Every structure is written in C-alpha cells, then in structure tokens.
Amino acid sequence: MDIVVLIKQVPDSSEVKLDPKTGHLLREGIGAIMNPDDRHALEAAVRLKEAHGGRIVVLSMGPAQAIDVVSEAIGMGADEAVLLSDSAFAGADTWATSSTLGKAIEKIGKYDLIICGRQAIDGDTAQIGPQVAEYLGLPQVTYVFDIEAVTDGTVVVKKRLEDGYEKVQCDLPALLTVIAEVNRTRYPAIGNLIDACGEQAPITIWNAADIGVMTCDVGLAGSLTHVIRTFAPKGGRQTQMLEGDTGTVVRTLLEKLRENHLVLTDSGVLSAECREGKLS
Amino acid sequence: MTVWVEADLCNGCRRCLKACPYGAIEFSGEKASVLERCTSCGACIEVCRQSAMKSDIRPRSVPDFSDRKGIWVFAEQRNGQLAHGALELLGKARQLAAELGEDVCALLLGHGVSQLAETLIRYGARTVYLAEHEALADYRTLPYTDVLEDLIERHRPGILLMSATHIGRDLAPRLSRRVGAGLTADCTDLEVDPDEKILLQTRPAFGGNVMATIVNRYSRPQMATVRPGVMEAHQRPGNEGRVVTTPVSIHEKSIAAKLLGAVREKKDAVKLCEAKVIVAGGRGVGDAGGFRVLEELAEIVNGAVAGTRVAVEEGWISADRQVGQTGQSVRPELYIACGISGAIQHRAGMLNSRYVVAINKDPRAPIFQVADWGIRGDLREVVPELVRQLKSEVRQA
Numbered sequence: 001m002d003i004v005v006l007i008k009q010v011p012d013s014s015e016v017k018l019d020p021k022t023g024h025l026l027r028e029g030i031g032a033i034m035n036p037d038d039r040h041a042l043e044a045a046v047r048l049k050e051a052h053g054g055r056i057v058v059l060s061m062g063p064a065q066a067i068d069v070v071s072e073a074i075g076m077g078a079d080e081a082v083l084l085s086d087s088a089f090a091g092a093d094t095w096a097t098s099s100t101l102g103k104a105i106e107k108i109g110k111y112d113l114i115i116c117g118r119q120a121i122d123g124d125t126a127q128i129g130p131q132v133a134e135y136l137g138l139p140q141v142t143y144v145f146d147i148e149a150v151t152d153g154t155v156v157v158k159k160r161l162e163d164g165y166e167k168v169q170c171d172l173p174a175l176l177t178v179i180a181e182v183n184r185t186r187y188p189a190i191g192n193l194i195d196a197c198g199e200q201a202p203i204t205i206w207n208a209a210d211i212g213v214m215t216c217d218v219g220l221a222g223s224l225t226h227v228i229r230t231f232a233p234k235g236g237r238q239t240q241m242l243e244g245d246t247g248t249v250v251r252t253l254l255e256k257l258r259e260n261h262l263v264l265t266d267s268g269v270l271s272a273e274c275r276e277g278k279l280s
Numbered sequence: 281m282t283v284w285v286e287a288d289l290c291n292g293c294r295r296c297l298k299a300c301p302y303g304a305i306e307f308s309g310e311k312a313s314v315l316e317r318c319t320s321c322g323a324c325i326e327v328c329r330q331s332a333m334k335s336d337i338r339p340r341s342v343p344d345f346s347d348r349k350g351i352w353v354f355a356e357q358r359n360g361q362l363a364h365g366a367l368e369l370l371g372k373a374r375q376l377a378a379e380l381g382e383d384v385c386a387l388l389l390g391h392g393v394s395q396l397a398e399t400l401i402r403y404g405a406r407t408v409y410l411a412e413h414e415a416l417a418d419y420r421t422l423p424y425t426d427v428l429e430d431l432i433e434r435h436r437p438g439i440l441l442m443s444a445t446h447i448g449r450d451l452a453p454r455l456s457r458r459v460g461a462g463l464t465a466d467c468t469d470l471e472v473d474p475d476e477k478i479l480l481q482t483r484p485a486f487g488g489n490v491m492a493t494i495v496n497r498y499s500r501p502q503m504a505t506v507r508p509g510v511m512e513a514h515q516r517p518g519n520e521g522r523v524v525t526t527p528v529s530i531h532e533k534s535i536a537a538k539l540l541g542a543v544r545e546k547k548d549a550v551k552l553c554e555a556k557v558i559v560a561g562g563r564g565v566g567d568a569g570g571f572r573v574l575e576e577l578a579e580i581v582n583g584a585v586a587g588t589r590v591a592v593e594e595g596w597i598s599a600d601r602q603v604g605q606t607g608q609s610v611r612p613e614l615y616i617a618c619g620i621s622g623a624i625q626h627r628a629g630m631l632n633s634r635y636v637v638a639i640n641k642d643p644r645a646p647i648f649q650v651a652d653w654g655i656r657g658d659l660r661e662v663v664p665e666l667v668r669q670l671k672s673e674v675r676q677a
Contacts, residue, residue, distance in 0.1 A: 090319045131457040143450070162445060166540075168540065221337075229301060250666050254669060
C-alpha cells in the first residue's frame with residue numbers, strides 16, 4: 001500500500017487580521033502549523049501503513065520554511081517527503097496548485113492511494129483534492145470520516161453528508177479527502193523528528209524545472225482566478241443597548257421588535273404584516 | 281517575475297499600498313518598496329499614475345469569450361428533494377442575468393426527478409436541462425461530472441453556480457478541472473463588474489477575518505460555489521420556462537465508485553436555513569441543560585436552535601446546528617444570540633440576519649457590534665423572562 005499524502009503549512013489559527021487603516025494583512029507574530037485536516041490525512045496514512053505495509057510519501061508546496069511541516073510529517077511516520085518550492089509557484093490559485101501537485105505526483109510515480117485533508121484553514125476552498133484527482137484521472141471520495149477496509153484493489157469508506165453519511169466502495173488507485181472525525185492524530189516520535197532534522201533526512205526539494213513545468217503554467221501566472229481586492233468584513237449595525245431590570249429590558253425588546261414589524265405570535269411565525277415589512 | 285519601484289518616479293501617493301491585495305508594499309519615508317511576499321500580480325502597476333512600478337511580467341491576453349452566454353445553476357437534489365441552496369442560487373442568478381442581459385438555466389440531474397423542473401422554473405429558471413438516468417439516481421462524482429461536462433461543451437455557458445454543500449464542493453472542483461475553468465469557493469456575494477461584465481466573486485478568507493473579491497478573467501464558465509443560506513430565493517409565479525431533456529449514456533463499469541448504503545441521521549423539525557427565528561447559544565449557556573431554555577424560546581416562536589463552535593465542541597448541541605465559518609450561514613428574520621461572545625468566525629455565519637438581538641453578560645463582547653439590540657445581562661434570567669412575557673402575550677391575545 002503506497003500512499004501519497006498532501007500537506008500544507010498554514011498560519012496558526014485564524015488570528016490573521018487586517019490593518020484597519022491600510023487594509024493589509026497583518027502577518028507579523030503569527031506562527032505556522034501543519035493544516036489540521038492534513039494532519040488527520042497523514043495519520044490515516046500511517047495507520048494504513050501499519051496495517052498493510054507500504055510506503056508513505058508526503059508532498060507539500062510552499063516557501064522554504066514549509067520544510068518544518070514536512071519534517072514533522074516524517075516525525076509522525078512518513079517515510080519520505082517532497083517539498084515543492086520555487087518562487088514561480090507563488091500566488092497560485094487552486095488550478096495552478098493542482099497542476100503543480102499533479103505533476104509532482106506523476107514524478108513520484110508509484111501510489112495506490114492519495115490522501116489529503118478536506119480543506120486548509122487559510123483558504124477553506126476544499127478544491128485541491130478533487131482537482132488533483134481529476135488531473136490524475138483518479139476517482140475521489142471527499143469528506144471521508146472512516147476508512148473501513150482496503151481489499152482487492154478497492155477501498156471502503158464512509159463519507160459525511162450534511163444529514164448523515166454514505167458508505168462508498170471505490171476502486172484503487174483513488175484520492176480521498178478526510179475530515180477531522182476520521183481519527184485522533186499522534187504526536188511525532190522524538191527519534192523520527194531528530195532524523196527528520198538531520199543531514200540524512202529523507203526530504204527532497206523540487207523546483208519548477210525538477211517536475212518539468214513551465215513557469216507560465218504555475219503560480220500566479222498559471223492561475224485562472226485572481227484576487228482583485230481584499231477588505232475587512234463589514235460589521236457594525238447601529239446597536240442600541242437596552243437598559244433596566246430584566247422585566248423592563250424584555251418588555252422594551254418586544255416593543256422594539258413590534259416597531260420593526262417583527263411580531264412573535266403563538267403560532268410562532270412572524271405575522272403577515274412583518275413579512276411585508278421585510279420585503280419593503 | 282519581479283516587480284520593483286523606480287524611486288525617482290515615485291511621488292509617495294500610496295495608491296499602490298491600497299491596491300496591493302497581498303500587503304507586499306511598504307513605505308519608508310515617501311517612497312514605496314516591494315516586499316518579498318509580492319506575487320507579481322500587477323495590481324500596483326495598474327494604479328500607479330507615475331509609472332513608477334516596473335515589472336518584467338508579460339501582459340496576459342484575455343481570450344475572446346463573446347460566445348459564452350448564460351448563467352447556469354446546478355440544481356442539487358437528493359432523493360427527489362431540491363436543496364434549498366439551489367433555489368437561492370436561482371434568485372441570485374436572475375439578478376445577475378438582468379445586469380448581463382442573459383438567461384438563467386438550471387441543470388437537473390437524477391432519476392425520476394422531472395417533476396422538480398416546475399419548481400426550478402417557479403424560482404426563476406428559463407431553461408431546465410434535464411438529464412435522467414439510473415446511474416444518476418444517487419450523486420456520484422464521475423457520472424455527474426461527465427454529464428455536466430457534456431452540457432457545458434454543447435451549450436457554452438458564461439457562468440456556472442453551485443451550492444457549497446458537500447455535494448457541490450465535491451463536484452465543482454472536479455468539473456472545473458475537467459473543463460479548464462477557474463473556480464471560486466464558498467462565495468458570500470456575487471456581482472457583475474459594470475465595465476468588464478465579469479463576475480465579481482467575494483468570499484471570506486483566513487477564517488472570515490478577511491474578505492477577498494476574486495475574478496475569473498481567463499477561462500469560462502466562471503465557476504463559483506456559494507454558501508447555502510447567503511442568497512435569497514424568490515418565487516416568480518409568472519415565470520415561463522422550458523424543459524430540455526438531454527440524452528445521457530453512462531456505462532456503470534466506468535464509474536469507479538459504488539454506493540453501498542446511506543444513513544440519514546435525525547434532523548430537527550425546523551431547518552436552520554429555513555428558520556425565521558434562530559435562538560443561538562454559545563459558551564455562556566454553560567451546559568447542555570442550559571440549551572433547554574433556548575429550546576423553549578425557539579418552540580414558542582416556531583424557530584430553530586443553533587450554537588457556536590464551542591457549544592458543538594462541548595457536546596451541548598449537534599454539529600448540524602452550528603452557525604459560523606465552519607458551520608452554516610443563516611439569514612433568519614431574527615437572530616437571538618445568547619451567551620455568544622461573537623468571534624469573527626461566528627459572525628461570518630449570521631451577519632445576514634435581518635435583525636439581531638444579543639444577550640451577554642460582558643458589555644464588551646463583540647457580538648454587540650453586530651446586534652440591533654443588546655441586553656447586558658444573564659441569559660438565564662433574560663431568556664426565561666422573554667419566554668414568560670411571550671406566553672402571557674399569547675394568553676391575552
């Protein structure tokens with residue numbers, strides 16, 4: 001069972017803020033971590049390896065400092081890691097990213113399964129998994145929360161839906177995207193971590209030329225979508241604080257709601273009057 | 281590819297600073313300089329009136345898309361039931377269509393679902409492309425992708441919208457890669473650029489801390505998924521539409537995935553996306569028992585109960601009731617936030633509510649910034665009082 005795991009280094013938590021004056025991202029002082037869903041993807045791969053044998057190659061794309069998460073992945077049990085790092089890759093949308101990752105996976109060559117996290121916390125797009133699957137012509141199962149069995153060239157998984165789940169059997173090779181529910185992740189083993197940081201670390205860095213892509217097909221130049229504006233989300237309503245004891249504030253609130261055509265009735269729904277108010 | 285500043289030409293106007301989406305321009309003294317994080321997107325070059333921003337980027341030509349017309353909506357259905365998000369998309373699509381002077385089409389895939397076409401027309405579709413086949417009965421990635429690819433190649437739409445549901449987020453990226461189209465995920469706003477006539481796709485990024493507007497200049501259709509609950513569905517009783525049945529040929533063997541079974545877990549009576557009133561609880565509710573009084577209030581007004589991520593993680597309320605960046609987006613008439621501090625991730629999911637009431641002990645809780653009316657107090661006193669007064673009103677009436 002040879003597995004490729006896609007991981008991404010992301011800013012720690014959602015502490016990213018915009019400078020209210022300039023509208024710029026304030027990045028200073030924010031650490032970087034392995035994307036949480038991706039950590040579960042790696043854990044799933046390590047468990048499959050423990051059960052079925054095989055090799056795990058971790059693949060990441062990012063700036064030079066992304067070597068940190070790649071090393072951590074070795075610490076968690078990956079056998080090998082490839083970091084795609086080239087200034088030409090910068091500014092990529094998911095189209096260009098999936099092309100780049102797809103090319104690299106073709107170069108890695110041997111795999112039965114590709115596992116990635118459902119989405120990264122900095123972009124939340126959930127697009128890379130399916131786009132890489134399409135690039136490679138593999139079937140995909142997304143939102144996987146249970147990998148039940150791997151037998152006879154198929155994998156049986158459960159995938160999460162909004163109101164339940166489905167059990168799916170999928171031919172291998174295949175690409176899965178997993179959600180956090182799939183497992184509890186382990187801490188990296190210290191011995192592995194030391195190896196991962198040593199000179200003999202099984203980490204390879206590839207640039208655009210190494211994977212045979214033209215710079216016009218990757219990064220911002222190879223992207224189909226472009227950010228034209230970033231801004232702080234609108235907040236701010238005219239908040240009115242209601243004062244007084246509990247009985248008074250509740251009475252005032254109900255009056256305010258009525259003034260605004262919001263009538264709470266026993267049949268529950270707002271009255272017709274308020275529906276019209278809403279549509280005005 | 282690099283961008284640099286000709287310092288002699290720079291007059292310190294700071295237009296580039298405002299234009300840079302990546303925060304990659306710095307001012308030292310009165311001169312701009314480009315930081316390492318620059319992605320050579322060229323936004324600064326466009327706005328610089330001094331021609332001080334220089335680059336070695338070759339300008340990219342925009343292909344001619346004048347033959348790409350029509351706004352398409354993927355009409356997601358499961359077990360013969362249309363997803364509400366699809367109707368919301370039709371509402372938005374009609375608005376975009378009016379601005380572009382184009383038509384709205386819905387794509388209905390499934391088996392024995394033709395009766396849904398009528399609903400799609402009532403909500404604004406002018407054409408419904410209907411593809412029916414046994415192999416399409418349950419959603420599966422590959423056959424759905426094949427059918428949609430075929431429709432796109434034959435009819436060449438300009439825009440394709442899908443709901444950002446689990447199905448939409450499985451299908452849209454697969455299809456986008458298949459047809460060579462750029463895709464923007466989880467949009468919360470769609471507009472037409474008045475000059476370029478392209479779709480402006482706005483979505484939250486970085487956990488909702490930043491909004492980004494994204495365009496798709498170099499490929500068609502312009503694809504976007506939209507968070508369910510963000511747009512408004514509108515019935516258009518007089519709308520006339522036609523149903524176009526599209527031939528489907530699928531070989532079961534070519535489908536690599538087989539559905540072995542499906543389990544539906546129990547759902548509360550009132551869906552969050554359809555509730556007129558939502559009573560939501562956060563950390564301040566304290567425990568699962570605390571949610572009972574919220575449920576009582578919700579019941580009186582025929583509303584739904586929701587929670588923050590904390591409430592879900594604590595196990596006080598099920599995950600399908602979560603409102604926020606990682607949960608659902610809602611737009612009820614009235615959103616009553618109880619014991620919710622109002623982290624940006626939560627606010628992202630409820631900002632479109634018509635009216636917001638916030639009840640919190642901490643007067644500095646950020647939820648008050650997005651509330652119409654704020655009550656500083658203990659929800660365990662305020663909510664029961666609200667229940668009591670509402671009940672007595674009902675008795676009087």
